[in-house]
Amino acid sequence: xxxPSDDGVRAYIECRREAFLDGLCEWLRxxxxxxxxxxxxxxxxxxxxxxxxxxxxxxxxxxxxxxxGAPAVYAEWPSDHPDAPTVLVYGHHDVQPAAREDGWHSDPxxxxxxxxxxxxxxxxxxxxxxxFHTLGVRAHLAATGRTAPAVHxxxxxxxxxxxxxxxxxxxxxxxxxxxxxxxxxxxDTGMWSADTPTVCTGMRGLAECEIRLYGPDxxxxxxxxxxxxxxxxxxxARLVAALHDEHERVAIPGFYDGIVELTERERALFAELPFxxxxxxxxxxxxxxxGEAGHTTLERVWARPTAEVNxxxxxxxxxxxxxxxxxxxxxxxxxxxxxxxxPDRIEKAVRAWTAERLPAGIRHEIDFGAATRPCxxxxxxxxxxxxxxxxxxxxxxxxRYTREGGSGPAADLQEVLGAPVLFLGISVPxxxxxxxxxxxxxxxxxxxxxxxxxLWGDLAEHWSHAx
Amino acid sequence: xxxPSDDGVRAYIECRREAFLDGLCEWLRxxxxxxxxxxxxxxxxxxxxxxxxxxxxxxxxxxxxxxxGAPAVYAEWPSDHPDAPTVLVYGHHDVQPAAREDGWHSDPxxxxxxxxxxxxxxxxxxxxxxxFHTLGVRAHLAATGRTAPAVHxxxxxxxxxxxxxxxxxxxxxxxxxxxxxxxxxxxDTGMWSADTPTVCTGMRGLAECEIRLYGPDxxxxxxxxxxxxxxxxxxxARLVAALHDEHERVAIPGFYDGIVELTERERALFAELPFxxxxxxxxxxxxxxxGEAGHTTLERVWARPTAEVNxxxxxxxxxxxxxxxxxxxxxxxxxxxxxxxxPDRIEKAVRAWTAERLPAGIRHEIDFGAATRPCxxxxxxxxxxxxxxxxxxxxxxxxRYTREGGSGPAADLQEVLGAPVLFLGISVPxxxxxxxxxxxxxxxxxxxxxxxxxLWGDLAEHWSHAx
Numbered sequence: 001x002x003x004p005s006d007d008g009v010r011a012y013i014e015c016r017r018e019a020f021l022d023g024l025c026e027w028l029r030x031x032x033x034x035x036x037x038x039x040x041x042x043x044x045x046x047x048x049x050x051x052x053x054x055x056x057x058x059x060x061x062x063x064x065x066x067x068x069g070a071p072a073v074y075a076e077w078p079s080d081h082p083d084a085p086t087v088l089v090y091g092h093h094d095v096q097p098a099a100r101e102d103g104w105h106s107d108p109x110x111x112x113x114x115x116x117x118x119x120x121x122x123x124x125x126x127x128x129x130x131x132f133h134t135l136g137v138r139a140h141l142a143a144t145g146r147t148a149p150a151v152h153x154x155x156x157x158x159x160x161x162x163x164x165x166x167x168x169x170x171x172x173x174x175x176x177x178x179x180x181x182x183x184x185x186x187x188d189t190g191m192w193s194a195d196t197p198t199v200c201t202g203m204r205g206l207a208e209c210e211i212r213l214y215g216p217d218x219x220x221x222x223x224x225x226x227x228x229x230x231x232x233x234x235x236x237a238r239l240v241a242a243l244h245d246e247h248e249r250v251a252i253p254g255f256y257d258g259i260v261e262l263t264e265r266e267r268a269l270f271a272e273l274p275f276x277x278x279x280x281x282x283x284x285x286x287x288x289x290x291g292e293a294g295h296t297t298l299e300r301v302w303a304r305p306t307a308e309v310n311x312x313x314x315x316x317x318x319x320x321x322x323x324x325x326x327x328x329x330x331x332x333x334x335x336x337x338x339x340x341x342x343p344d345r346i347e348k349a350v351r352a353w354t355a356e357r358l359p360a361g362i363r364h365e366i367d368f369g370a371a372t373r374p375c376x377x378x379x380x381x382x383x384x385x386x387x388x389x390x391x392x393x394x395x396x397x398x399x400r401y402t403r404e405g406g407s408g409p410a411a412d413l414q415e416v417l418g419a420p421v422l423f424l425g426i427s428v429p430x431x432x433x434x435x436x437x438x439x440x441x442x443x444x445x446x447x448x449x450x451x452x453x454x455l456w457g458d459l460a461e462h463w464s465h466a467x
Numbered sequence: 468x469x470x471p472s473d474d475g476v477r478a479y480i481e482c483r484r485e486a487f488l489d490g491l492c493e494w495l496r497x498x499x500x501x502x503x504x505x506x507x508x509x510x511x512x513x514x515x516x517x518x519x520x521x522x523x524x525x526x527x528x529x530x531x532x533x534x535x536g537a538p539a540v541y542a543e544w545p546s547d548h549p550d551a552p553t554v555l556v557y558g559h560h561d562v563q564p565a566a567r568e569d570g571w572h573s574d575p576x577x578x579x580x581x582x583x584x585x586x587x588x589x590x591x592x593x594x595x596x597x598x599f600h601t602l603g604v605r606a607h608l609a610a611t612g613r614t615a616p617a618v619h620x621x622x623x624x625x626x627x628x629x630x631x632x633x634x635x636x637x638x639x640x641x642x643x644x645x646x647x648x649x650x651x652x653x654x655d656t657g658m659w660s661a662d663t664p665t666v667c668t669g670m671r672g673l674a675e676c677e678i679r680l681y682g683p684d685x686x687x688x689x690x691x692x693x694x695x696x697x698x699x700x701x702x703x704a705r706l707v708a709a710l711h712d713e714h715e716r717v718a719i720p721g722f723y724d725g726i727v728e729l730t731e732r733e734r735a736l737f738a739e740l741p742f743x744x745x746x747x748x749x750x751x752x753x754x755x756x757x758g759e760a761g762h763t764t765l766e767r768v769w770a771r772p773t774a775e776v777n778x779x780x781x782x783x784x785x786x787x788x789x790x791x792x793x794x795x796x797x798x799x800x801x802x803x804x805x806x807x808x809x810p811d812r813i814e815k816a817v818r819a820w821t822a823e824r825l826p827a828g829i830r831h832e833i834d835f836g837a838a839t840r841p842c843x844x845x846x847x848x849x850x851x852x853x854x855x856x857x858x859x860x861x862x863x864x865x866x867r868y869t870r871e872g873g874s875g876p877a878a879d880l881q882e883v884l885g886a887p888v889l890f891l892g893i894s895v896p897x898x899x900x901x902x903x904x905x906x907x908x909x910x911x912x913x914x915x916x917x918x919x920x921x922l923w924g925d926l927a928e929h930w931s932h933a934x
Contacts, residue, residue, distance in 0.1 A: 035785075035786065035787035035788060035789065036785070036786065036787065037786065096789065097783075097785070097789060102685075102686070103685050163787055163788070164788065190691075204690060206690070206790065208788050208790065210788070215753065215754075216751060216752040216753045217752035217753075218569075218570050218752050218899075218902050218903050219569070219901065219902055219903070220751055220752055220753070220901070220902055221873060221900045221901040221902065222773075222775045222777060222801055222803070222901075223671060223673070223803060223871070223872045223873025223874055223900075224751075224768065224872050224873055224896060224900060225751045225753070225768060225872070226768065226773045226775045226801070226803055226872065227758045227759065227767045227768060227771055227772075227773030227775070227803065227872075228751075228756055228757065228758045228764045228767040228768045229748070229751050229753035229755065229756060229757055229758075230753070230755060230757040231775055231776060233707070233776040233777075233778070233779045234707055234708075234710070234711075234775070234776050236704070236779065237703070237704040237705075237706075237707030237708045237776065237779065237798075238704075238707070238708040239704075240700070240701060240704030240705070240708075241701075241704045241705040241707075241708030241709070242708070243701070244701075281696075284683060284687055284691075284692045284695075284696050285683040285684035285685050285687055285794075286682065286683045286684075286687070286692070286696040286697070286828055287682075287827070287828040287829075287830065288696065288697060288826065288827040288828025288829075289695055289696060289828075290695065290696055290697040290826055290827065290828055291694045291695045291696075292694065297695045300694045300695040301691065301692060301693065301694060301695045304694055305694075306689075306693045306694030308689045308693045308694070308698055308701070308792060309698060309700040309701055309704065309781070309782065310689060310700075310782050310783055310788065310789060310790055310791050310792075310793070311700070311781065311782035311783040311784050311789070311793070312700045312703065312704060312779055312780065312781045312782060312796065313779065313780050313781075313784045314776070314778065314779045314780075315776065315777050315778035315779060315799065316564075316777055316778040316799060317778050317780045317797070317799075318502075318503070318564070319502065319503065319504065320502035320503065320630055320836075321502060321630070321631065321675050321677070321777065321799060321801070321836055322502065322563065322564060322777060322778070322799075322901070323673065323675070323777055323801050323873075323874075323901060324777055324901055324902075325775060325777075326777070326778070327752075329779065330784070331704075332782065332783060332784075332788060332789075334689055334693070334788070334790050336689070336690060336693055336694065359755070359757055360754070360755040360757065361753055361754040361755025361756075361757055362754075362755075363754070369787075369788055404690070405690045405691050405692070405693065405694075406688060406690025406691055406790075407690055407790075429691060432685075433688045433690075433691060434686065434687070434688040434689075434789070434790060434791055435685050435686055435687055435688065435791075436685050436686070437685075
């Protein structure tokens with residue numbers, strides 16, 4: 001399926017590889033951790049840096065859009081063909097927290113290339129995948145001899161994705177007119193593997209909360225009082241233990257109400273993938289598969305809703321022992337959601353379930369962060385076919401279909417803009433998102449550049465965007 | 468029951484009150500926290516300080532006894548009456564961890580008097596109660612006109628009680644000849660209240676462990692992998708939740724095997740005490756009573772074995788959220804034991820129970836600290852009667868009987884030395900052992916001095932120690 005022009009695109013990209021990577025590394029050095037208030041200035045700096053880079057790339061419009069939290073970056077490059085479809089690329093410029101002592105082999109904010117991999121926080125999630133659009137659009141212009149893209153190209157790169165996108169929906173609603181698009185391309189997902197390129201057709205949603213439990217007004221002696229008052233750490237543990245039933249199904253009443261179940265065709269498509277549980281476990285750095293009864297591992301991570309504890313704390317955590325009943329305890333929970341689940345309904349269900357399960361004498365507070373909705377792309381959408389063709393050309397082989405277990409605010413774009421959501425990502429599972437030693441494979445990163453170089457022309461050619 | 472000589476004893480003590488408190492404050496300024504390795508030098512300094520003070524008090528022998536951990540202090544003052552019984556006083560000079568930011572209203576290691584209470588870590592547990600023996604023996608000599616005590620007086624003040632006394636038993640076994648005694652007096656317990664002086668007749672034992680659970684080799688993305696691998700924080704929570712059954716009985720198989728149940732007489736003695744649950748809850752800084760079905764609060768804290776979680780940790784505990792499955796989790800558990808429970812058997816039971824409950828893919832390690840055995844004093848022991856009389860004289864009213872929910876290595880002394888263990892303590896429940904704002908009531912502290920001033924004569928007079 002290689003086109004005659006593809007060699008030219010590859011040569012163009014290869015020639016600009018060093019400058020492209022230098023630019024990415026400069027961006028990765030900015031520790032734009034949106035979850036940590038002391039990095040707020042870095043997140044702003046990251047937005048300014050990106051806007052300047054997009055201007056340098058050729059986007060006639062490149063703006064930093066403030067929000068009540070971290071700023072987003074918006075850029076626009078209209079097609080010279082007024083009837084061309086409008087495409088909005090979504091990504092994010094903020095990153096997960098990272099510290100050398102978490103187990104990194106190099107400073108997470110000092111990018112380093114080892115064995116053709118670029119290691120840094122954000123290398124894959126998501127700066128690398130945003131950044132391939134800069135060289136991608138230039139390659140598209142060079143290959144087609146155009147001075148403007150074949151589609152009306154818009155970029156919206158937000159700054160709070162790793163904090164649950166608390167202001168994203170309001171921003172999209174407020175700026176809906178400028179963001180108007182015929183399709184949304186999300187570059188914040190991955191592929192099956194370097195050998196099996198895939199296109200993602202859906203993403204789980206996310207609701208998360210912190211529950212703080214209060215027992216005695218201060219830590220008290222476990223000898224003098226132990227066995228006779230409720231212990232908030234015990235209460236926290238019992239809550240977490242009650243999250244699942246004996247089939248590892250989430251036991252919160254109403255949790256599964258209304259979910260869109262997998263079809264037989266989707267289960268069959270999943271089953272076609274060359275899944276190797278041993279290899280998957282090694283990517284997960286884990287020692288056993290474990291989850292909801294009646295579902296395969298792929299179904300569990302892509303298409304089933306979950307409840308996980310991301311953090312738990314209470315009492316004495318230092319060396320040795322301290323024989324206390326702690327005054328308080330805390331759990332951070334997150335719920336991955338699938339199509340049909342409404343985050344507001346999930347929040348209500350979790351609040352009711354928590355309040356009902358706590359014993360007398362344990363007071364509590366729950367804070368929910370902003371939720372992210374789940375989304376699904378129709379398998380037969382013409383724009384999805386363009387994405388599949390562009391990926392096939394870049395990788396020189398057929399692509400298969402996956403879903404994404406992680407979450408992004410794509411569903412808000414779908415809902416507010418009324419546009420279908422497509423996914424174009426080149427990260428692989430071993431990239432270590434949210435983990436120490438996050439990296440991106442340089443060869444795949446350049447395939448991402450290449451796929452976008454093909455995509456805009458294909459979309460303009462094959463898709464009539466008129467409703 | 469006031470003796471004619473008691474006014475003299477009181478005047479003697481009152482006259483030396485300031486110097487006595489100055490000495491105690493000097494000792495309390497030494498942060499002898501045995502559980503924290505960076506305080507090891509302070510624990511040694513505390514031992515040196517005490518040995519010097521006992522020499523100054525008049526003890527002809529005062530030695531620092533090294534152990535593989537923190538040192539103990541031993542002192543001896545033989546009676547001038549060779550046939551006198553030998554009494555060994557037990558206490559400890561190490562203290563619980565404490566930091567201003569835990570909620571203290573003043574520096575925990577800068578003693579301060581507010582409203583006739585002395586606030587400092589160790590004020591009640593246990594430096595204050597060790598220290599009253601210094602002025603007590605001087606008051607005994609002054610009141611009786613003796614130059615040596617009426618009993619052969621020995622003191623053993625250990626330095627690792629707050630760390631579970633890991634080297635205490637070996638020390639006692641090694642030095643058993645010098646420690647030989649007809650009775651042990653433990654000054655490391657409390658009374659019912661300032662208005663209801665009591666003598667304690669038993670102490671719970673303690674076994675404690677830290678369980679570390681390992682899941683993925685590093686933190687992994689809860690979107691990419693959530694729902695499909697075991698989460699060690701979930702496993703930790705399920706362990707803690709499984710500690711108790713629905714009647715709040717400890718659910719570890721074999722836990723209750725062989726325990727000495729309360730007699731009807733003991734339950735009746737407990738029931739005689741002026742227990743006010745609201746007041747007790749206020750001392751416990753707690754909002755509800757909660758515990759093993761079929762037992763009163765006093766039975767639960769004094770005479771029933773327990774399992775408590777003292778600390779739990781896993782995953783992200785910082786601000787905001789981090790959507791990970793944590794690599795590891797940890798729980799610190801402690802078990803209070805009653806007569807008939809063997810710490811070695813409990814350790815075996817906990818290890819087996821833990822190993823059996825963890826899912827595939829979760830590896831674990833358990834470390835048990837040194838255990839403390841439970842002990843009970845026979846209610847009709849003649850030395851116990853002397854203690855009761857001395858306390859009654861000091862407080863000018865009858866004393867009642869309690870037990871102690873906390874733990875001490877008294878049972879090792881009982882076992883190795885073959886001597887009965889008695890308790891003489893003046894702390895009250897509001898003293899805040901192990902908690903912020905630990906204090907001792909100055910009036911009660913001086914009653915402790917007074918009680919020991921009477922005790923040595925009473926024991927010599929009423930108790931034939933010959934077997």
